[in-house]
Amino acid sequence: MEAAGFVLAVAMVLFNMRVNPLGWPLAILSSLLYCAVFAHSKLYGEAALQIVFAVLGAWGWWQWLRGRGDDGQSLAVRRIGARGVFAGVAFVLLAWPLLGWLLQRHTDSDVPYWDAFPTVASLLGQYLLGRKYVENWPTWLVVNIASVALYMHKGLWLTVLLYAWFVLMSGAGWRAWLKLAPGRRPAAA
Numbered sequence: 001m002e003a004a005g006f007v008l009a010v011a012m013v014l015f016n017m018r019v020n021p022l023g024w025p026l027a028i029l030s031s032l033l034y035c036a037v038f039a040h041s042k043l044y045g046e047a048a049l050q051i052v053f054a055v056l057g058a059w060g061w062w063q064w065l066r067g068r069g070d071d072g073q074s075l076a077v078r079r080i081g082a083r084g085v086f087a088g089v090a091f092v093l094l095a096w097p098l099l100g101w102l103l104q105r106h107t108d109s110d111v112p113y114w115d116a117f118p119t120v121a122s123l124l125g126q127y128l129l130g131r132k133y134v135e136n137w138p139t140w141l142v143v144n145i146a147s148v149a150l151y152m153h154k155g156l157w158l159t160v161l162l163y164a165w166f167v168l169m170s171g172a173g174w175r176a177w178l179k180l181a182p183g184r185r186p187a188a189a
Helices: 002-017 023-040 044-066 082-106 112-130 136-154 157-180
Strands: none
Touching: 002 023, 002 157, 023 044, 044 082, 044 112, 082 112, 112 136, 136 157
């Protein structure tokens, strides 16, 4: 099950990097497979997140095919702006400890707060991806780095490999989408 989820997830990110809506059905399928993998490993936040991802996958697919921007036009790759970045960071900083507390109190997870961080940050990343915001990629970069360490702790070695690959793909996706986004690009660091 982990191997099938791995293959589907790699294909999904490749489609997302190319702004191809076929990535969304792959996301739905890989999420359902990873839900079972994570539940078996007692990563309940991550398991629940996969169910949310499957639902958000349907939403994202619809957004990419039929969604409209504030201007009424079809969604295009774009930047979210400082206010959106602030709101996203605030969401993660508020929701992370709350979910960590819930997982600590109501599950037998040995890493409730560690599990909670990529879970909450992934919700932000999925929203940003669904609305075609460039900032989804740096969000995924942070999520993927945190996830590599979490999955190493749990001994999910194929998933460690997948998320290490996602770290690289997040950087590549970020660069690709910056080229597609209209307006001024940030200066190189």
